[in-house]
Amino acid sequence: xxxxxxxxxxxxxxxxxxxxxxxxxxxxxxxxxxxxxxxxxxxxxxxxxxxxxxxxxxxxxxxxxxxxxxxxxxxxxxxxxxxxxxxxxxxxxxxxxxxxxxxxxxxxxxxxxxxxxxxxxxxxxxxxxxxxxxxxxxxxxxxxxxxxxxxxxxxxxxxxxxxxxxxxxxxxxxxxxxxxxxxxxxxxxxxxxxxxxxxxxxxxxxxxxxxxxxxxxxxxxxxxxxxxxxxxxxxxxxxxxxxxxxxxxxxxxxxxxxxxxxxxxxxxxxxxxxxxxxxxxxxxxxxxxxxxxxxxxxxxxxxxxxxxxxxxxxxxxxxxxxxxxxxxxxxxxxx
Amino acid sequence: xxxxxxxxxxxxxxxxxxxxxxxxxxxxxxxxxxxxxxxxxxxxxxxxxxxxxxxxxxxxxxxxxxxxxxxxxxxxxxxxxxxxxxxxxxxxxxxxxxxxxxxxxxxxxxxxxxxxxxxxxxxxxxxxxxxxxxxxxxxxxxxxxxxxxxxxxxxxxxxxxxxxxxxxxxxxxxxxxxxxxxxxxxxxxxxxxxxxxxxxxxxxxxxxxxxxxxxxxxxxxxxxxxxxxxxxxxxxxxxxxxxxxxxxxxxxxxxxxxxxxxxxxxxxxxxxxxxxxxxxxxxxxxxxxxxxxxxxxxxxxxxxxxxxxxxxxxxxxxxxxxxxxxxxxxxxxxxxxxxxx
Numbered sequence: 001x002x003x004x005x006x007x008x009x010x011x012x013x014x015x016x017x018x019x020x021x022x023x024x025x026x027x028x029x030x031x032x033x034x035x036x037x038x039x040x041x042x043x044x045x046x047x048x049x050x051x052x053x054x055x056x057x058x059x060x061x062x063x064x065x066x067x068x069x070x071x072x073x074x075x076x077x078x079x080x081x082x083x084x085x086x087x088x089x090x091x092x093x094x095x096x097x098x099x100x101x102x103x104x105x106x107x108x109x110x111x112x113x114x115x116x117x118x119x120x121x122x123x124x125x126x127x128x129x130x131x132x133x134x135x136x137x138x139x140x141x142x143x144x145x146x147x148x149x150x151x152x153x154x155x156x157x158x159x160x161x162x163x164x165x166x167x168x169x170x171x172x173x174x175x176x177x178x179x180x181x182x183x184x185x186x187x188x189x190x191x192x193x194x195x196x197x198x199x200x201x202x203x204x205x206x207x208x209x210x211x212x213x214x215x216x217x218x219x220x221x222x223x224x225x226x227x228x229x230x231x232x233x234x235x236x237x238x239x240x241x242x243x244x245x246x247x248x249x250x251x252x253x254x255x256x257x258x259x260x261x262x263x264x265x266x267x268x269x270x271x272x273x274x275x276x277x278x279x280x281x282x283x284x285x286x287x288x289x290x291x292x293x294x295x296x297x298x299x300x301x302x303x304x305x306x307x308x309x310x311x312x313x314x315x316x317x318x319x320x321x322x323x324x325x326x327x328x329x330x331x332x333x334x335x
Numbered sequence: 336x337x338x339x340x341x342x343x344x345x346x347x348x349x350x351x352x353x354x355x356x357x358x359x360x361x362x363x364x365x366x367x368x369x370x371x372x373x374x375x376x377x378x379x380x381x382x383x384x385x386x387x388x389x390x391x392x393x394x395x396x397x398x399x400x401x402x403x404x405x406x407x408x409x410x411x412x413x414x415x416x417x418x419x420x421x422x423x424x425x426x427x428x429x430x431x432x433x434x435x436x437x438x439x440x441x442x443x444x445x446x447x448x449x450x451x452x453x454x455x456x457x458x459x460x461x462x463x464x465x466x467x468x469x470x471x472x473x474x475x476x477x478x479x480x481x482x483x484x485x486x487x488x489x490x491x492x493x494x495x496x497x498x499x500x501x502x503x504x505x506x507x508x509x510x511x512x513x514x515x516x517x518x519x520x521x522x523x524x525x526x527x528x529x530x531x532x533x534x535x536x537x538x539x540x541x542x543x544x545x546x547x548x549x550x551x552x553x554x555x556x557x558x559x560x561x562x563x564x565x566x567x568x569x570x571x572x573x574x575x576x577x578x579x580x581x582x583x584x585x586x587x588x589x590x591x592x593x594x595x596x597x598x599x600x601x602x603x604x605x606x607x608x609x610x611x612x613x614x615x616x617x618x619x620x621x622x623x624x625x626x627x628x629x630x631x632x633x634x635x636x637x638x639x640x641x642x643x644x645x646x647x648x649x650x651x652x653x654x655x656x657x658x659x660x661x662x663x664x665x666x667x668x669x670x671x672x673x674x675x676x
């Protein structure tokens with residue numbers, strides 16, 4: 001298991017390098033000019049200087065190597081400096097956003113908490129309601145509970161979040177006025193009242209996203225349970241005189257969870273990717289929203305860095321899913 | 336015909352129906368038999384004759400719906416299992432009656448260790464502590480001749496071969512010292528040498544432990560080698576019951592005779608073609624009102640189409656459900672006339 005993990009980790013390095021090059025070239029090939037918003041009255045030679053100031057005058061491979069150096073060397077040094085108060089970075093050039101002229105990592109660090117609280121919470125809630133629903137739906141297949149579950153997950157699956165989000169805003173924010181329609185990013189939780197305010201403003205985006213997540217995962221859970229409920233070993237477990245609770249929640253569940261855990265692990269990177277549309281609908285200043293605005297203004301360092309971080313997360317959680325698979329299923333040995 | 340009051344398992348008039356789309360399938364029709372302490376009862380019949388369904392019905396192991404045990408009495412340990420609550424039934428399963436199933440490759444849970452699976456019934460029924468159950472599990476593995484038993488408790492089913500897994504299944508079934516062991520085609524999925532080993536093991540365990548065994552199979556060779564008494568099933572009914580020697584020497588039902596003729600002989604000239612029983616087993620959509628074997632029977636005559644023959648005694652412990660009498664080579668005149676044999 002350890003050698004497998006190490007091997008996979010080493011393979012991940014060239015994979016990520018190739019991914020970073022691919023992202024960079026794609027952005028390079030994409031139309032659009034970071035200086036497109038500069039007024040036409042600015043003379044061309046000034047514009048050229050501005051371009052040079054952004055580093056855009058050098059060849060693409062120079063800029064790519066520079067980005068690599070900044071991302072893999074300067075930024076970690078800055079992180080170390082930030083944590084331990086040292087000065088290894090010594091003012092070396094960091095990855096700077098074209099838009100705000102601020103280090104990209106600082107902006108990301110500001111955005112991550114918003115995304116994690118809203119999207120992460122909805123993933124957590126989604127998973128924790130999806131598993132019991134999936135289990136019970138499968139155990140009582142075609143019962144009214146299962147039928148309603150199927151209907152709700154159909155809706156959750158097929159109704160886009162920009163629609164369900166707006167419907168929730170109309171119902172809960174406009175008509176009932178229970179929840180605010182705009183998420184206040186600057187809100188600080190200091191006491192009970194401010195905590196309740198935070199809960200209220202999180203309620204709608206979390207509802208929208210957890211419905212979507214729960215719909216997906218409960219279907220996985222249900223079909224995985226159904227696959228296992230008819231297996232011979234279930235009959236053996238019943239023939240041993242075990243109670244239904246033990247048969248279903250120990251014997252069947254342990255087998256059914258194997259594929260579902262993989263799906264759940266692979267879904268974690270999407271939390272960080274943020275729910276681009278939902279964040280937009282509820283004005284949550286998360287990573288997804290940041291990515292959209294950066295793409296609009298051709299903020300290449302920002303888009304590059306964000307996309308690459310998502311790539312790292314996806315590769316990492318793929319590895320984690322594989323390792324979990326090996327832990328949960330004794331038939332799989334990686335040595 | 337059920338006889339003797341000292342039976343460990345007494346089944347009377349058992350009737351199981353499967354509800355399917357567009358009707359019902361009568362899988363078990365008025366099945367009655369007894370299982371005496373320490374005996375090995377063989378149950379033979381072709382696929383779909385209701386052998387397994389009968390035994391599953393006894394302890395409510397059939398999925399319901401679609402299965403429904405409609406009538407009958409199953410007396411075990413002084414009570415009727417068909418009237419027991421699900422909880423009471425669970426007490427009987429594993430503790431009073433052990434099960435072995437056909438396919439050892441899929442009958443064990445792949446994600447739990449063999450030790451855990453053997454210890455489960457011990458802890459549930461006998462309330463053993465973890466240490467005690469572990470010790471007993473090791474004894475059980477030794478009992479079924481698995482070498483290195485203590486080590487292998489921590490192994491997973493996929494680390495065992497097919498024959499070894501069936502031994503583990505036997506160990507699980509015997510864990511709580513059941514009075515009855517029901518073996519549902521336990522050697523069908525195994526190759527012949529492993530089959531011989533399992534049969535040898537069962538013989539040995541019977542001598543040591545003395546439980547009664549119901550052995551379901553479609554292999555007459557296995558039955559001849561191991562059983563004390565045989566029940567032949569066809570179309571969800573018992574068509575003949577006899578002690579094993581008597582059955583092979585004097586089969587009285589046309590189906591039993593046909594079955595015995597299908598067994599290829601290993602001596603003498605090889606027959607150019609294997610003997611088969613022409614036709615298909617019946618699909619019973621209602622309680623049979625005629626003999627179910629009639630369409631495939633050489634002896635069938637008009638009465639067979641009018642009524643379903645009841646079982647009549649033809650010898651000591653031997654009864655048959657047929658209107659034809661092979662001794663006189665003619666129809667039996669009145670039902671029950673030869674019961675005084």
